[in-house]
Amino acid sequence: DAMVIQNPRYQVTQFGKPVTLSCSQTLNHNVMYWYQQKSSQAPKLLFHYYDKDFNNEADTPDNFQSRRPNTSFCFLDIRSPGLGDAAMYLCATSTQLSVSSYEQYFGPGTRLTVT
Amino acid sequence: KNEVEQSPQNLTAQEGEFITINCSYSVGISALHWLQQHPGGGIVSLFMLSSGKKKHGRLIATINIQEKHSSLHITASHPRDSAVYICAVTMNRDDKIIFGKGTRLHILP
Numbered sequence: 001d002a003m004v005i006q007n008p009r010y011q012v013t014q015f016g017k018p019v020t021l022s023c024s025q026t027l028n029h030n031v032m033y034w035y036q037q038k039s040s041q042a043p044k045l046l047f048h049y050y051d052k053d054f055n056n057e058a059d060t061p062d063n064f065q066s067r068r069p070n071t072s073f074c075f076l077d078i079r080s081p082g083l084g085d086a087a088m089y090l091c092a093t094s095t096q097l098s099v100s101s102y103e104q105y106f107g108p109g110t111r112l113t114v115t
Numbered sequence: 116k117n118e119v120e121q122s123p124q125n126l127t128a129q130e131g132e133f134i135t136i137n138c139s140y141s142v143g144i145s146a147l148h149w150l151q152q153h154p155g156g157g158i159v160s161l162f163m164l165s166s167g168k169k170k171h172g173r174l175i176a177t178i179n180i181q182e183k184h185s186s187l188h189i190t191a192s193h194p195r196d197s198a199v200y201i202c203a204v205t206m207n208r209d210d211k212i213i214f215g216k217g218t219r220l221h222i223l224p
Contacts, residue, residue, distance in 0.1 A: 009157070031210055042201070042214035050210070090158060094210060096145070104146060104205060104212075108157030 003027050004107035006091050012113045013081050021076040021110045023091030029103070032074040034066060035090040037109070043090050049074060078112075086114045118142050121202050121215035129223050134189040136218045138202030141183065145210070149176050149187045150201040152217070158201070161187070194222045 005024045013019040023032065030051050035043035047056045049068045063085070065077040078085055091107040119140045128134055138147070149161040162169050162176040164185065169176050173192075178185040189196055202215040 006157075033212065035212075035214075042216050043203075043212075045211060048211070088157070092212065094205065104148065104163055106148075106150065106158050106160045108159070111157075 004091060004093055004105045006089075006107040006110045008110060009108065010111050010113075012115060013078075014115055015083065016080050019078050019081055019112065021078075021089050021112070023074045023076070023107055024072050025093045025105070026072070027093055027095070027103070027105060028071060029093035029095040029105075030071070031094045032068060033090075033092040033094075034074070034076050035092065037088040037090060039087075043088075046076070081112070081114045083114050086112055088112075117216070119202055119204055119213050119215040121200075121218050123218060124216065125219045125221075127221045127223065128192055130193060132192050132222075134192050134196070134220065134222075136187045136200050136202075136220070138185045138187070138215055139183060140185075140202075140204045140213075142204065142213070143207045144204040145207040146205045147178055147185050148201075148203040148205070148212075149185075150203060152199045152201060154198075161200075189220075192222045194224050196220060197222050 003026050007022045033048040034046045037043040046060045047066050063079050067075045088109045088111050090109045094104040122137045147164045151159045151161050164178040173190045175188040199217040199219050201217045203212050205212050
């Protein structure tokens with residue numbers, strides 16, 4: 001059963017039209033991450049939540065926002081998508097089970113196309 | 116210098132060959148991940164390691180914590196194994212994940 005779900009898997013939006021990507025988890029993990037992966041590049045961290053604490057990367061554009069209304073859901077909002085925002089967006093979750101045990105899962109990603 | 120280095124960047128092999136992809140890292144980690152990404156596709160998590168060795172079908176992953184090195188092996192490779200294989204580490208200081216640039220594997224029939 002999928003434990004980190006991203007919807008939709010493929011999203012097409014128009015230049016400048018706000019878009020929201022969704023990530024949900026059934027794991028009750030306290031940390032959730034959003035990554036952007038452009039073609040042939042390694043994924044780049046945009047931000048992450050540690051419980052309700054939001055941690056933004058210094059170079060994440062203001063155009064990208066995130067919400068985590070509860071433990072299970074995390075949203076990525078792109079306020080005014082530009083052509084350069086076309087990418088794969090990956091969600092991941094993690095939790096420290098014990099001092100020596102750590103659990104992490106990745107979602108399948110949402111591929112965003114901007115027209 | 117990247118904190119996670121993979122080698123080789125590209126690898127082409129014949130069907131049936133034994134494949135090894137290497138990953139070295141320079142930071143303290145909680146865990147190391149091997150991920151698979153097919154062209155245009157999403158990411159599939161293959162292994163999460165914090166020590167030792169794991170095996171799943173034809174895939175084997177090992178990690179040497181002292182040497183800060185991990186390898187992913189594919190036995191009896193098949194054209195459907197063609198994909199990008201990504202090594203990623205979770206840093207133990209802040210839980211952030213750092214990704215390697217990936218190894219593009221192409222298995223010829």
